[in-house]
Amino acid sequence: MAIHPVILCGGSGTRLWPLSRQSYPKQFVPLVGEETLFQASARRLSGRDFAAPLILTGSDFRFIVVEQLQSIGIDPGAILIEPEGRNTAPAILAAAMYLAKSDPDAVMLVAPSDHVLPDTEAFHDAVQQGLAAVEQGRLVTFGIHPAGPNTGYGYLELAAEPDGTGAAVALKSFVEKPCIDTAKTMVDAGNFLWNAGIFLFRVGDVLDAFNQLAADLVAPVQGAVDGAKPDLGFLRLSPEPWQNCPDISVDYAVMEKATNLSVVPYSGGWSDLGGWDAVWSESQPTDRGVVLSGSATSIDCANSLLRSDSENLELVGIGLENIIAVAMNDAVLVADKSRAQDVKLAVSALKSKNAPQATDFPKDHRPWGWFESLVSGSRFQVKRIHVHPGASLSLQSHFHRSEHWVVVQGTARVTLNDASKLVTENESVYIPVGSVHRLENPGKVPLVVIEVQTGTFMGEDDITRYDDKYARGEGAKG
Template identity: 70%
Template sequence: MITPILLCGGSGTRLWPLSRKSYPKQFVPLVGETTLFQASAERLSGAGFAAPLVLTNADFRFIVTEQLAEAGIDPGAILIEPEGRNTAPAVLAAALWLDKSDPDGLMLVAPSDHVVPDAAAFRAAVEAGAEAARAGQLVTFGIKPTHAETGYGYLELAEDPGDFAARPLKLNRFVEKPDAARAEEMVAEGIYLWNAGIFLFSVKTIIEAFRNHAPELIAPVQAAVDHGKHDLGFLRLDPDSWAGANDISIDYAVMERADNLSVVPFAAGWSDLGGWDAVWRETEQDARGVALSGAATAIDCDNSLLRSEDERLEVVGIGLKNIITVAMPDAVLVADASRAQDVKKAVAALKEKQAKQAESFPKDHRPWGWFESLVIGKRFQVKRIVVHPGAALSLQSHHHRSEHWIVVEGTAKVTIDEEVKLVTENQSVYIPLGAVHRMENPGKVPMVLIEVQTGSYLGEDDIIRYEDVYARN
């Protein structure tokens, strides 16, 4: 059996404003109806695959379980990284966890934000590399280049890939991201592949590789796993031990130093969606190269992406050429397609001016559902709140605000101090300042309500929690 290791802790700033630190691109349906994370989990499931092991951070743990449940996939384990330390500590933690139960098994490490249209072809490529991995090889997967890309690292093959059929080939070396001229040369030479950052090896082989090439990582990561705390089905890696691990990628820590390397070419289509130009290439286009998504209209445009993420916002382009436009309820991106990689500069500029749009998503996702602010004034705020069936907010109170809840869909079970009652559609309830209260959805369908807050301070940190089924501090 092959255990998929899904890495999903990144922030994806080059796809701002849709991808943000609070809700990054892997959890968004960028291409198609499912999210990139769900598509990755589905691609690595079925015959020959064990339940996936997921590495993520505390902020995303409930999003992970919710999206896996929607896809009908039960995770094998979910390891919570206390902080991002890059891919080498993450892969080692997964290997040390699996070493307890399946030291001879194979593990397939894959980012959860890639697009692979032909899932069957990818599974066939994995199977093609499995024998080499069982024989002690560190197998990586290289993508047949479709253009001279400067945003990827490359893999230099030690032999001609021929028809790029999926089979293990000897890897000569890793190549850093090239400039445009060198990228053109490498694609023309025909022995270079894009480095997809996907790896296949046995548990014992990769642990031995870490011992040989990055021994300084073994002790802190082993301690982080051994001293991890089980919490609501998650394993929280020990933060003090984890902080002692170097922040380093698996490429630098192990792969570029090892000599037991093989690469399997893959030519059936792939993208890491590393920018809006990549999203444009993966989105269906008309005869003039225009890709539309959501409430968008193009008039006399060429080679452009127009995308609206809110049905209330109609994006209209007239006479555009090579332009990317992405509209969110709280931010709009307009960029020349050739500058797609510079979107991260916009995020840095927004951080500098302390704009909340730099990192915060309009919808604030929580374990019980989500909410969004509809109107914000100096002493009031109006929110829409959606609570999943069977879910409950924490038992809490506020120092600075009172609240008025109006149920517009479903039924709410409301606790206010000692009183518990059901509030149905078109009914409302008042929560006085300082009252201990809780909202629950006892029904089988999502419950939606409008919350009106009034008070001197309306920040999300004005919450005193007394009980919480999600163990949030």
């Protein structure tokens, strides 16, 4: 019996700003190791016992999901596009309803896309322990043995202390994020585990739970699933019924009310990377507690994280202690490590002053590749454009700007009005205002173009689109 992984892939991760932003959240970033958190999650939920993963994500991330899965050799099952974020309860219910169409007895393993579980074998063993409870009609969640008292996590109170075999234990209650004194008391008691937000159950059982305990969700989610429409290999949930779904977590909607819940204790290592302090602890600090990443240098620092994600920016720390310093080419964070959970306040402050760094990632990812702005002024902008092999931008024109493209890597096929030609390295082409044009990469290596824009307006919404292989409508970016 194959287990159907359901990967929830829609969060924004503001506590890991500036690396994680609304336009490119933490699950798509290689925070710990070479792979992104999403790739590591997909790899962990693959293998002999698993069906192809079912992904739930937002429209802006759909092509990133496919690209990152393809790069590690994993073919997804369905990718369901949520019209807008409605928290975990509607997403999990939509996945269950989708799977029920083909197999109402299917077992689904629901997991976030941004957690770290370094011991895949131990996690698979825990899943097998959970299956025994699932066969008895139980809804299973996974609890993490606390490494110590922590006020950043919710807790699971077990009906009995785990016996050490890893077998599932009945759940007594959910506990909200506690104060430090309560956390210490619970850890000392031995029958409290951190709530990992990972679930295992049969489709039919979780549908019964929603029908009994969260009936107000059933009709709108069913309408969104029944009205879903295919779109370039994705399945877009119908937006009209979806907007009637309450924004609610599965814990509040169902799990805290269910009487058939069991918990599998897990001690194989886990982190939700909920802040830069967690990234620091998961990154194997040196003997002096220093973590370096990218172009970063430490001189007499201790218990600090120094990270530069800009290839042209050297970050140097001297005599720092208990400091987080993260540098990108458009923003720098410096914070006391004890205030890691307050980084989200920086995002709120930047939003209040309308700073684009609050939400926009320096690299703007598109289905054909990505671009980044290198320099801009009142009537010009210079961009680096990266086009994947075989990909192409839309056939488009601009009202307010002209463009000059210089190929610095690969070969471009350029359409300009009624003509088409190949442009190779060290060659350039000029695109006058109003000209209908397209940039394509016909080769097998990435195409890199330096684009110089001049005109009165350089916004991404100055696009009239005539044809697009990715079926993006008028006004879409890129």
